[in-house]
Amino acid sequence: xxxxxxxxxxxxxxxxxxxxxxxxxxxxxxxxxxxxxxxxxxxxxxxxxxxxxxxxxxxxxxxxxxxxxxxxxxxxxxxxxxxxxxxxxxxxxxxxxxxxxxxxxxxxxxxxxxxxxxxxxxxxxxxxxxxxxxxxxxxxxxxxxxxxxxxxxxxxxxxxxxxxxxxxxxxxxxxxxxxxxxxxxxxxxxxxxxxxxxxxxxxxxxxxxxxxxxxxxxxxxxxxxxxxxxxxxxxxxxxxxxxxxxxxxxxxxxxxxxxxxxxxxxxxxxxxxxxxxxxxxxxxxxxxxxxxxxxxxxxxxxxxxxxxxxxxxxxxxxxxxxxxxxxxxxxxxxxxxxxxxxxxxxxxxxxxxxxxxxxxxxxxxxxxxxxxxxxxxxxxxxxxxxxxxxxxxxxxxxxxxxxxxxxxxxxxxxxxxxxxxxxxxxxxxxxxxxxxxxxxxxxxxxxxxxxxxxxxxxxxxxxxxxxxxxxxxxxxxxxxxxxxxxxxxxxxxxxxxxxxxxxxxxxxxxxxxxxxxxxxxxxxxxxxxxxx
Amino acid sequence: xxxxxxxxxxxxxxxxxxxxxxxxxxxxxxxxxxxxxxxxxxxxxxxxxxxxxxxxxxxxxxxxxxxxxxxxxxxxxxxxxxxxxxxxxxxxxxxxxxxxxxxxxxxxxxxxxxxxxxxxxxxxxxxxxxxxxxxxxxxxxxxxxxxxxxxxxxxxxxxxxxxxxxxxxxxxxxxxxxxxxxxxxxxxxxxxxxxxxxxxxxxxxxxxxxxxxxxxxxxxxxxxxxxxxxxxxxxxxxxxxxxxxxxxxxxxxxxxxxx
Numbered sequence: 001x002x003x004x005x006x007x008x009x010x011x012x013x014x015x016x017x018x019x020x021x022x023x024x025x026x027x028x029x030x031x032x033x034x035x036x037x038x039x040x041x042x043x044x045x046x047x048x049x050x051x052x053x054x055x056x057x058x059x060x061x062x063x064x065x066x067x068x069x070x071x072x073x074x075x076x077x078x079x080x081x082x083x084x085x086x087x088x089x090x091x092x093x094x095x096x097x098x099x100x101x102x103x104x105x106x107x108x109x110x111x112x113x114x115x116x117x118x119x120x121x122x123x124x125x126x127x128x129x130x131x132x133x134x135x136x137x138x139x140x141x142x143x144x145x146x147x148x149x150x151x152x153x154x155x156x157x158x159x160x161x162x163x164x165x166x167x168x169x170x171x172x173x174x175x176x177x178x179x180x181x182x183x184x185x186x187x188x189x190x191x192x193x194x195x196x197x198x199x200x201x202x203x204x205x206x207x208x209x210x211x212x213x214x215x216x217x218x219x220x221x222x223x224x225x226x227x228x229x230x231x232x233x234x235x236x237x238x239x240x241x242x243x244x245x246x247x248x249x250x251x252x253x254x255x256x257x258x259x260x261x262x263x264x265x266x267x268x269x270x271x272x273x274x275x276x277x278x279x280x281x282x283x284x285x286x287x288x289x290x291x292x293x294x295x296x297x298x299x300x301x302x303x304x305x306x307x308x309x310x311x312x313x314x315x316x317x318x319x320x321x322x323x324x325x326x327x328x329x330x331x332x333x334x335x336x337x338x339x340x341x342x343x344x345x346x347x348x349x350x351x352x353x354x355x356x357x358x359x360x361x362x363x364x365x366x367x368x369x370x371x372x373x374x375x376x377x378x379x380x381x382x383x384x385x386x387x388x389x390x391x392x393x394x395x396x397x398x399x400x401x402x403x404x405x406x407x408x409x410x411x412x413x414x415x416x417x418x419x420x421x422x423x424x425x426x427x428x429x430x431x432x433x434x435x436x437x438x439x440x441x442x443x444x445x446x447x448x449x450x451x452x453x454x455x456x457x458x459x460x461x462x463x464x465x466x467x468x469x470x471x472x473x474x475x476x477x478x479x480x481x482x483x484x485x486x487x488x489x490x491x492x493x494x495x496x497x498x499x500x501x502x503x504x505x506x507x508x509x510x511x512x513x514x515x516x517x518x519x520x521x522x523x524x525x526x527x528x529x530x531x532x
Numbered sequence: 533x534x535x536x537x538x539x540x541x542x543x544x545x546x547x548x549x550x551x552x553x554x555x556x557x558x559x560x561x562x563x564x565x566x567x568x569x570x571x572x573x574x575x576x577x578x579x580x581x582x583x584x585x586x587x588x589x590x591x592x593x594x595x596x597x598x599x600x601x602x603x604x605x606x607x608x609x610x611x612x613x614x615x616x617x618x619x620x621x622x623x624x625x626x627x628x629x630x631x632x633x634x635x636x637x638x639x640x641x642x643x644x645x646x647x648x649x650x651x652x653x654x655x656x657x658x659x660x661x662x663x664x665x666x667x668x669x670x671x672x673x674x675x676x677x678x679x680x681x682x683x684x685x686x687x688x689x690x691x692x693x694x695x696x697x698x699x700x701x702x703x704x705x706x707x708x709x710x711x712x713x714x715x716x717x718x719x720x721x722x723x724x725x726x727x728x729x730x731x732x733x734x735x736x737x738x739x740x741x742x743x744x745x746x747x748x749x750x751x752x753x754x755x756x757x758x759x760x761x762x763x764x765x766x767x768x769x770x771x772x773x774x775x776x777x778x779x780x781x782x783x784x785x786x787x788x789x790x791x
Contacts, residue, residue, distance in 0.1 A: 399635070401631060401633060401635035402635060402637060403596075404593065404596070404631065404635070405631065405635040405636075405637065405697070405700075406637070406647070407593065407596065407624065408591060408593065408624055408628065408629035408631075408701070409624065409625075409628070409647055409648040409651060409700060409701070409704055410621045410622070410624040410625035410648060410651055410652065410704055411621065411647075411648075411651045412621055412651075415651050419647070419650075419651075420637055423638075424638060526638060526684060527638040
């Protein structure tokens with residue numbers, strides 16, 4: 001025994017064992033998220049169950065489990081969809097009740113803009129009161145037509161009406177501003193002009209509304225009659241359908257195509273149905289933009305702080321106290337930073353900005369409410385200790401010989417700092433930034449009170465002056481996970497989305513970090529050539 | 533008194549009663565020494581004898597160490613360099629320095645050489661190009677690197693790196709160049725190159741070199757000072773020091789009886 005301990009081998013086993021446990025847990029987590037996240041878009045077969053009591057159920061199998069305390073008893077969770085008909089998406093069936101289980105070839109999945117998936121069989125097309133038989137193959141052209149119409153409607157609603165709304169809002173504000181001025185003849189003339197413009201805009205607006213109404217009417221003309229599993233008929237406007245698929249008939253290539261299309265939609269699309277369907281693009285965009293603004297704010301703040309602490313403050317009681325406080329700042333719960341951000345940035349700064357520059361919109365706040373800028377700044381406070389510590393280490397790593405070389409050439413301290421020391425500390429600074437970015441991208445709590453919303457109507461960057469709208473609320477992947485997984489009306493149907501969104505968040509962080517790491521390694525190569 | 537010092541022609545540096553303390557330790561003891569213009573003066577002595585400390589006083593590099601205190605005075609061109617009115621950066625432009633270990637900046641060769649001029653506010657490319665070429669020629673490096681000016685200086689060999697550092701010091705157009713054991717990290721071939729170059733540099737600059745290598749001192753220097761335990765034991769024309777030392781310590785050291 002003594003020999004064994006003396007050899008040191010047990011300690012090696014102990015440490016290696018701990019490492020193995022860590023690796024197992026991390027890889028388990030990754031695999032779980034990967035499998036669930038990547039798996040959801042793969043088309044699953046549609047099963048038709050006939051039960052003992054004669055009921056017929058059509059849907060996808062979601063889960064199978066054994067019934068506790070009963071031998072050889074199983075039950076199945078079926079996603080039956082058709083929420084507007086059945087009132088729920090999922091149903092549990094006892095396997096003992098199943099009489100037969102078939103995979104009908106012509107079973108269809110209708111993905112709809114509202115109410116989730118519909119499972120059933122195509123019966124016919126209803127147009128102008130009459131019903132004509134319809135084959136699944138001819139659905140493609142119908143869908144193409146309705147998608148084109150949808151695009152047109154979106155264009156009018158978003159771009160054209162959005163544009164008019166933007167101008168109406170500006171005109172309204174101008175009127176308000178004029179009303180605040182001392183009335184004079186010149187101003188009255190101006191008011192009349194602006195009012196005329198306003199009327200003109202309102203006429204334009206009504207015209208567009210009418211066109212839109214016409215399009216909507218046209219969109220509702222064609223309807224598909226779908227035969228449900230229990231024999232009922234369900235009428236769905238073609239316009240409501242996004243995609244129709246026949247998973248039981250699909251070959252591997254068709255499935256792959258379907259998968260890619262769905263994934264593409266997920267990454268680049270906008271969310272639908274209280275975020276439980278559609279894509280997460282606004283959330284990806286919001287996350288990346290917030291992290292970038294945070295980095296822009298945190299790097300100068302952290303680096304300059306570290307420079308002062310390291311180069312000028314010396315080593316005394318106060319500087320040690322400051323250093324400890326900065327490090328401890330990293331341990332403050334993030335929600336505390338959120339509250340601070342709300343009080344300091346939003347109410348104090350934002351409120352001040354509103355009073356100074358946006359008084360005409362008050363009491364509606366512009367900057368005095370949560371927004372991407374305030375959220376980013378709050379996070380930059382949260383992450384500043386990481387950058388300070390890393391920068392200090394980076395500065396310490398610059399050899400004394402480098403500073404002396406620079407001083408010996410007649411450079412002052414500042415020149416030495418800017419031209420020799422800081423460039424060489426950049427890899428260290430970037431390491432700090434990478435850590436800060438990783439931390440910020442995953443932080444949710446402080447965002448919830450400083451500007452994140454579950455559905456932002458528009459991105460913080462768009463085509464209207466001044467193009468970057470830092471005051472806007474935004475969507476964030478981390479909050480999206482929370483919202484979809486725990487706040488949505490249909491949590492069960494949204495679980496797969498939670499995994500996929502998690503996956504996207506992880507990849508977003510990974511890509512942000514990889515970019516920074518590549519840059520850092522390039523710099524490192526330049527600064528650390530094999531000396532001598 | 534052991535301080536055997538001679539008067540030299542045309543002195544540019546006068547060190548008068550210089551004493552230096554690291555905290556409470558006295559590292560230099562009342563040094564009196566004149567250094568002749570456009571000659572090579574070498575300081576030899578065993579490790580820890582204060583020779584490096586002394587030359588670091590000449591461009592006030594010791595200012596960077598908090599615990600250092602100085603008594604006495606150093607005059608360059610007749611002006612006390614420790615007077616309060618002296619601008620240290622100006623002094624360092626006038627008194628260039630090359631360190632023991634080559635310490636080029638992790639920048640291109642070109643940027644290394646023009647660092648000093650840039651700090652002085654020269655930004656015109658034609659002037660910088662000319663300064664760079666001249667300095668590299670004087671450092672006997674131009675032919676080796678003229679096609680590689682945009683290469684990272686750290687990619688060069690140790691000897692080349694040290695000559696970059698010398699070129700860098702030359703480019704600020706100093707009057708005096710201090711070299712603190714410049715060849716201790718180099719092989720004999722690189723050392724020979726630098727020695728040849730130093731002899732060339734003597735035409736334009738006053739060179740002060742600290743060395744552990746007595747042959748080097750004998751080969752290139754005009755005057756030699758021998759230091760021990762913070763004291764200047766003997767200072768004389770190099771040939772006299774090596775052929776006819778006046779002090780027993782000097783003789784013991786150069787004949788290799790200790791050190």
